[in-house]
């Protein structure tokens with residue numbers, strides 16, 4: 001089956017006065033039709049830049065410097081700006097953290113929706129208005145008929161985000177990219193919005209790329225998760241595997257550092273020392289190596305590839321069956337922690 | 350990874366049972382009206398917002414009391430009144446028996462203020478970018494005249510930096526040279542410099558990434574054990590609260606709706622709001638769960654619903670709920686403000 005979205009070896013560069021920064025470095029992932037892929041990582045990991053690169057809206061001077069982006073098998077990274085404008089809204093719907101970035105404050109909600117539908121569909125204005133109202137009902141706007149003539153500022157934050165969801169789905173896109181769609185909302189409203197995005201996209205078979213720093217949101221919403229670290233893929237796999245059997249030392253540490261509502265509160269929360277490097281200061285070898293308890297010789301010199309481990313893929317030498325093997329003590333520690341080391345064990349140091 | 354335990358802090362007992370902090374009937378309103386002349390010209394009336402409304406709570410020595418609530422529920426306003434930054438409109442805050450808002454002799458007031466410090470959410474905004482780290486940390490020492498000798502003060506700053514896991518040589522650097530987590534360590538060192546007993550932490554890890562959040566939570570717990578600190582820990586993150594608190598108070602639109610020992614609150618919540626909040630928080634250990642999000646949104650605080658503020662969103666509401674404010678009453682180890690609980694319409698304890 002052709003992936004709804006396929007990102008292959010994506011490289012995004014940002015030229016600055018002090019040199020060219022590599023914001024995304026050799027990133028590949030697929031999203032299957034109807035699948036929800038969560039994209040997680042700490043702030044600055046490159047989540048938003050990845051989303052912007054896909055929709056062709058990188059802030060200058062950022063640029064796609066390598067790789068391919070395919071939407072249902074067709075390349076879209078080399079399209080003209082006007083062809084890309086056609087794809088945005090029609091084939092890729094977008095939901096951002098701040099609903100006001102997607103809504104024009106001076107237009108009535110109903111007009112904005114109707115106009116979007118008319119841009120992408122050859123139907124009468126009346127049919128478009130009816131569809132707009134049906135969408136507002138579907139996203140849970142009370143009294144949708146009368147609310148059509150309200151302006152964005154007349155809605156609460158949660159209601160506005162519902163309108164944005166209606167707008168994103170108005171042209172029945174094959175992919176929705178949602179960048180931190182609930183981060184600005186109250187906890188009790190977050191759950192409503194997540195449930196809504198999940199239900200509507202499931203009903204329509206729409207694929208979703210859900211970008212968030214909140215692992216709880218991902219755990220409850222995504223089918224698969226892609227973990228980014230310093231602009232590189234750390235691990236990708238099914239949500240249960242990544243949360244419960246993380247294979248990359250970074251993901252492993254991240255999951256253990258997140259307090260939960262049902263774990264034992266007396267159990268230790270692990271901490272990862274240090275913090276993610278800035279783009280200009282990514283260390284040689286594995287980007288995570290200065291913070292990693294398992295690092296060994298080659299981690300400081302070579303950049304790990306992507307290695308299969310169980311049903312996941314992880315970018316860590318512990319899973320590389322060829323090349324320099326980790327010392328026996330490292331292998332033992334990793335196995336004790338629940339990492340399925342695939343590298344053969346080296347000699348005792 | 351360095352595996353420092355983050356287990357529940359144990360309250361340090363010093364023999365006395367009197368609470369360190371006693372808050373009675375605390376309230377704060379804000380005047381949102383336009384200026385008087387505009388009001389007259391535009392015919393608009395006076396608008397007041399009640400940010401905090403009759404909050405009673407007490408914090409024991411050595412414990413971590415956590416206040417949770419969604420944004421706008423009044424957490425930061427309470428924090429500011431408790432540390433002495435914002436005068437209350439009603440009620441009192443007593444620290445070790447002394448009312449911090451009553452006119453006191455200057456010396457007594459200063460002595461009390463020295464014993465209270467605060468850590469803010471945003472480690473970027475709370476540190477003066479033009480000051481070196483050393484000056485930032487020693488500022489409270491100077492303000493309270495604690496150490497007059499310059500060399501001695503520098504030594505103390507070095508000790509404090511080591512205490513929070515930084516290098517004494519960092520004193521000569523500027524805040525922008527540090528990451529978010531390191532800046533929060535600097536803010537903690539500053540808060541500790543006047544040797545306080547009580548620290549109010551307002552969302553201390555909300556601006557940090559999770560891998561760094563665990564470092565700061567571990568540090569706070571470690572310092573509590575070593576220095577016998579008492580914390581008022583404010584957060585909107587229930588999972589974090591569950592990991593740090595001994596007792597938890599839940600705020601909704603400026604009112605305390607429930608208070609209980611942490612264990613009890615999370616295993617046996619009483620108030621319908623607490624129950625629904627616990628059910629709606631996205632959680633890493635609950636992949637694929639089906640749930641019922643709370644209906645509706647937080648109402649406008651300028652015009653909160655009458656009676657119980659939660660009634661428009663409450664599945665248990667009945668006659669008195671939209672008329673009478675429910676009093677905070679005891680149910681086993683918990684206190685909760687709910688008419689349905691009061692009338693026994695829901696079995697208070699799950700046993």
Ligand SMILES: Nc1ncnc2c1ncn2[C@@H]1O[C@H](COP(=O)(O)OP(=O)(O)O)[C@@H](O)[C@H]1O
Nearest residue numbers: 014023041042043044045046047048049050279
């Ligand atoms: N115009 C720019 N100039 C320099 N660096 C940038 C620019 N835009 C983004 N970055 C950097 O790119 C990295 C990735 O950013 P972003 O994708 O927004 O991260 P995330 O969404 O994961 O928090 C960050 O380190 C950010 O500072």
Ligand SMILES: Nc1ncnc2c1ncn2[C@@H]1O[C@H](COP(=O)(O)OP(=O)(O)O)[C@@H](O)[C@H]1O
Nearest residue numbers: 379398400419420421422423424425426427650
């Ligand atoms: N200085 C102020 N002037 C007017 N309203 C304020 C002021 N400070 C806070 N508020 C209002 O008081 C309520 C409580 O705010 P706050 O204590 O900051 O809540 P929290 O910290 O729980 O998010 C909010 O509705 C907020 O808008």
Ligand code: SF4
Nearest residue numbers: 286289292299316317
């Ligand atoms: S490659 Fe090495 S440094 Fe990187 S995560 Fe794996 S063990 Fe750690």
Ligand SMILES: [Mg+2]
Nearest residue numbers: 047048049180
């Ligand atoms: Mg982002």
Ligand SMILES: [Mg+2]
Nearest residue numbers: 424425426552
């Ligand atoms: Mg606040």
